[in-house]
Amino acid sequence: MxxxxxxxxxxxxxxxxxxxxxxxxxxxxITWYAQDALGEVVFFDPxxxxxxxxxxxxxxxxxxxxxxxxxxAPLSGEIIEVNEALSDSPETLNDDxxxxxxxxxxxxxxxxxxxxxxxVDDYKQLLENED
Amino acid sequence: MGSLVxxxxxxxxxxxxxxxxxxxxxxxAGWEMPVQYEGVRAEHVAVxxxxxxxxxxxxxxxxxxxxxxxxxxxxxxxxxxxEIEAAGAQYSVxxxxxxxxxxxxxxxxxxxxxxxxxxxxxxxxxDAAWMAEHADGFDAEARDVxxxxxxxxxxxxxxxxxxxxxxxxxxxxxxxxxxLPLHDRAGxxxxxxxxxxxxxxxxGVEVLLPPEAAPALWAALLAEGATPAGLAARDTLRxxxxxxxxxxxxxxxxxxxxxxxxxxxxEATGFIGSEAVAAAREAGPAExxxxxALTxxxxxxxxxxxxxxxxxxxxxxxxxxxxxxEQGVGMAYxxxxxxxxxxxxxxxVRGKRRAARVESRPLxxxxxxxxD
Numbered sequence: 001m002x003x004x005x006x007x008x009x010x011x012x013x014x015x016x017x018x019x020x021x022x023x024x025x026x027x028x029x030i031t032w033y034a035q036d037a038l039g040e041v042v043f044f045d046p047x048x049x050x051x052x053x054x055x056x057x058x059x060x061x062x063x064x065x066x067x068x069x070x071x072x073a074p075l076s077g078e079i080i081e082v083n084e085a086l087s088d089s090p091e092t093l094n095d096d097x098x099x100x101x102x103x104x105x106x107x108x109x110x111x112x113x114x115x116x117x118x119x120v121d122d123y124k125q126l127l128e129n130e131d
Numbered sequence: 132m133g134s135l136v137x138x139x140x141x142x143x144x145x146x147x148x149x150x151x152x153x154x155x156x157x158x159x160a161g162w163e164m165p166v167q168y169e170g171v172r173a174e175h176v177a178v179x180x181x182x183x184x185x186x187x188x189x190x191x192x193x194x195x196x197x198x199x200x201x202x203x204x205x206x207x208x209x210x211x212x213x214e215i216e217a218a219g220a221q222y223s224v225x226x227x228x229x230x231x232x233x234x235x236x237x238x239x240x241x242x243x244x245x246x247x248x249x250x251x252x253x254x255x256x257x258d259a260a261w262m263a264e265h266a267d268g269f270d271a272e273a274r275d276v277x278x279x280x281x282x283x284x285x286x287x288x289x290x291x292x293x294x295x296x297x298x299x300x301x302x303x304x305x306x307x308x309x310x311l312p313l314h315d316r317a318g319x320x321x322x323x324x325x326x327x328x329x330x331x332x333x334x335g336v337e338v339l340l341p342p343e344a345a346p347a348l349w350a351a352l353l354a355e356g357a358t359p360a361g362l363a364a365r366d367t368l369r370x371x372x373x374x375x376x377x378x379x380x381x382x383x384x385x386x387x388x389x390x391x392x393x394x395x396x397x398e399a400t401g402f403i404g405s406e407a408v409a410a411a412r413e414a415g416p417a418e419x420x421x422x423x424a425l426t427x428x429x430x431x432x433x434x435x436x437x438x439x440x441x442x443x444x445x446x447x448x449x450x451x452x453x454x455x456x457e458q459g460v461g462m463a464y465x466x467x468x469x470x471x472x473x474x475x476x477x478x479x480v481r482g483k484r485r486a487a488r489v490e491s492r493p494l495x496x497x498x499x500x501x502x503d
Binding site for chain 1: 155167170171172363367428429430432451452454481483
């Protein structure tokens with residue numbers, strides 16, 4: 001499993017999801033905290049490319065040996081790419097939640113929503129308050 | 132935040148060892164238990180290919196003693212207690228008058244008039260009270276002795292070879308027990324009840340011993356190369372082996388016949404519930420507990436609905452991703468006519484219908500045992 005880390009070039013959602021915004025597209029994933037809370041991920045049920053996701057709404061499911069967790073969209077838009085490799089090796093989400101463990105790429109429908117997400121410092125503060 | 136009501140979970144004699152081994156500890160049936168250490172899959176595979184050790188000290192024990200101890204147990208337990216030979220072991224269920232299952236239990240015969248019954252942690256207080264209450268009229272007593280024992284399960288193809296180094300004397304064969312002194316390598320000084328039983332589908336032993344002697348045995352097992360394994364791996368292992376989990380796969384609302392435990396019921400002994408069990412056997416159950424495997428992706432979970440030809444057909448009672456089979460597996464109650472292995476079903480996994488097939492027991496067959 002990866003060491004605890006929170007890259008500072010990402011935006012964070014309080015449900016422990018991250019977004020990496022590049023122009024009008026963004027990559028979504030789950031944070032180190034989320035994968036640690038889940039434990040060993042054994043199944044990723046990917047959404048369909050072309051589906052619309054809504055900020056704060058669930059768009060996929062991740063299962064560990066004991067638990068199922070919804071994944072929440074940090075931003076709204078249309079899914080343009082899905083990380084198909086995760087279906088064969090879902091443990092990538094534990095090993096590398098920020099790069100190889102990305103979940104979907106999304107064409108954003110409202111870039112202004114990014115202002116509602118947390119910076120890395122705000123997210124770390126939130127984690128401290130949860131502990 | 133609301134008012135905090137602290138309910139102290141009990142800790143086993145091995146709590147410090149679990150913390151040291153990096154366990155994730157969770158509340159379980161009133162105990163603070165290790166759910167996993169390094170990881171569920173690694174622990175599961177260690178038990179299938181080498182040797183794992185589980186702290187199962189949360190399990191309860193009831194001692195039944197006295198000249199009429201066999202008669203008392205014959206009244207309480209569903210199986211034929213007179214068939215337990217000296218130093219033997221037997222699996223049975225404890226039933227209510229209406230046949231509802233109170234618990235499933237292993238009973239060890241320590242002497243002609245002395246038995247030890249191991250209970251599920253969540254049921255232990257209920258079982259101990261039930262057994263003591265029904266001792267009236269018998270020249271025997273059933274005593275709660277849970278505090279006298281820690282319990283370790285040492286399981287896997289290498290378990291006997293490894294455990295054999297830590298006791299003085301020969302380990303008991305399957306379904307038998309032996310009282311053996313701990314070897315100096317395991318701290319010495321105490322005797323343990325070593326039982327050729329387990330809950331993983333692998334060979335191995337379960338060891339009951341005084342709590343104060345448990346840490347030295349645990350340390351010696353780890354030093355010999357046993358992998359500490361938690362409750363999560365215990366659950367995936369038992370499900371691959373199709374062993375029932377009380378509370379999931381049966382409870383007081385189910386009788387042993389529909390739960391597939393008719394084979395541990397000998398109604399001729401007149402145990403409490405025997406008439407109801409005989410009637411259930413005669414009538415044939417409306418539903419049966421069956422093992423199944425998904426034929427595609429997905430992981431079934433407890434509570435998922437089972438469908439046959441698009442119609443409701445039952446409910447999943449246990450489900451997981453099998454680490455050895457690498458597919459979703461589980462157990463479910465289905466209408467009796469759907470219980471044949473090979474029957475095609477669907478499982479509604481949170482809105483997605485996943486194709487499944489009824490399988491025969493066990494889902495994962497044990498590899499050929501090594502010679503003693």
